[in-house]
Amino acid sequence: MHFVVDDHPGLRPPGFKHSLYACLVTPRPIGWMTTVSAAGVLNLAPFSFFNLIASDPLCCMYCVNGAHASGGPKDSLANVREVGEFVFNLCTAELGPQMNLTAANSPRDIDEMAAAGLEAAASIAVRPPRVKASPIALECKVFDIVDLPSSERTRNAMVMGRVEVVHIADEVVVDGMIDFERIRPLGRMGYNDYAVADELFTMVRPD
Ligand SMILES: Cc1cc2nc3c(=O)[nH]c(=O)nc-3n(C[C@H](O)[C@H](O)[C@H](O)COP(=O)(O)O)c2cc1C
Known part of the structure; x- marks a missing residue:
């Protein structure tokens, strides 16, 4: 089957029980982002519209869609x-419930x-702290916030940052390499489903 996106607002064509918006590109990494307001209130929220976008210098982005329940932008954008x-x-899979x-x-x-029972660890170069229990954290400074195409239903924005400091927990480094089987990263599938990346294999590039 195929469908024209504009013919089915909410991405729910006939025959499908739920919106397909989260099901079409999977698994997606989860950017679990810490921010603080100017008044110093800490916010932590997951974003699966997230990824690294450049390696030199290292940059990443997350996209904020929709609004805060009380109106106005979500905290992760306002902050x-x-x-x-x-x-x-x-x-990680272990931190999924939090x-x-x-x-x-x-x-x-x-x-x-x-509120999620997590301990904060102070950052080095930025004000928002990191989640102490997370094995990898990237301290970022924003270089741009871009408004994305939006609709009557939702407003969307992309926050892009340059990574200033990288944190890696000692216990996930084995023989000079990051051991993903120790990390067990969590990926977002569609609906309320998740995948744990704990079955790895190696493929060497042809050239
Ligand atoms: C796994 C997961 C991924 C999510 N991805 C996004 C996303 O990419 N963009 C978004 O706006 N909200 C996303 N959400 C919802 C936000 O986390 C939620 O709205 C949160 O309360 C952010 O609001 P805040 O910044 O006001 O705290 C996601 C939720 C979950 C559980």
Whole structure:
């Protein structure tokens, strides 16, 4: 089958029970982003519209879609507009339940890291702290925030940052390499489904 996107607002063509928006590119990495407001209120939230976008210098992005439940932009967008800094925390299978808690529509003055029972560790180059239990964290400074095509239903923006400091937990480094089987990164599938990347194989490039 195929369908023209504009004919099916909400990406739910006939025969499908739910919107397909999250099902078409999978698995997606989860950017578990820490930000702080100018007043210093900490926010932690997951974004699967996330990725690294350049390696030299190392840059990453996350996209904020829709609005905060109380109106206005989500905290993860409002905060970077105020402070211009964020931290990416890698989400592992073990941290999945806490990551899910931080997706709640919490009031703006709630520290979602503490509310999820997570400990913060101070960053070196930016104000937002990292999630101490996450094995990899990237401290980032925003270099651009771009408005994306938006609709009557949702407004979308992409936050792009340059990575200033990389944190790697000692226990996931084995023989000078990162051991993904120790990390067990979590990926977002469609619906409310997730995948754990713990079955690895190696393929050497032809040239
Ligand atoms: C796995 C997962 C991925 C998500 N990805 C996104 C995303 O890419 N963009 C987005 O706007 N919201 C996404 N959400 C929802 C946000 O995490 C949620 O709206 C959160 O409360 C952010 O709001 P805040 O910045 O106001 O805290 C995702 C939720 C989950 C559980």
